Amino acid sequence: MKKIIYCLVFSLVVAMLGGCGTTHKETALEPMPQVPRNIRIKIADVSNDTRKIYDVDVIGMMWSALDDSLKKRQLLWTPESTERPLLLEVHVVQYEEGNIVLRSLLPLWGKTLLVLKGDLKKGGQVIASAETRRVISLTERGMTWAAWSKIFPLSAEDMVSQLLKKM
Secondary structure (H helix, E strand, O other): OHHHHHHHHHHHHHHHHHHHOOOOOOOOOOOOOOOOOOOOEEEEEEEEOOOOOOOOOHHHHHHHHHHHHHHHOOOEOOOOOOOOOEEEEEEEEEEEOOOHHHHHHOOOOOOEEEEEEEEEEEOOEEEEEEEEEEEEEOOOEOOOOOHHHHHHHHHHHHHHHHHHHHO
């Protein structure tokens, strides 16, 4: 009987910690930087500099997320575009897939992490550089299922925003 009570108390404490750990910060949206209408960006390269092989296609997911972010801003270069594109090169510097079970039981473990470095080039010359670091942990976005798939769009949005501000 004591074992059942201990298990129930432990479960209650874990549930309370998980519920209290989530904070949603209300932040004012920054206005999008004014980019000339004739600017188009072509993704030239996305590389995995971690030298590790993951269960997910890190390069493909990052490429797709960058593609979506540029499309949303109407900056993606297409073959029909008449403008000469700026070239975007992004390097995945660090990636940790994370684990929701560890994230819920041990708040400092199990986080999902993605660190990127990116360069925007015009004619071979770097015109803007940015670095972004995104984390999904118990205190950042809380109990998120499939955090490994959600961190790529968040990082891509952050990368494109930073590069556009520095242009």
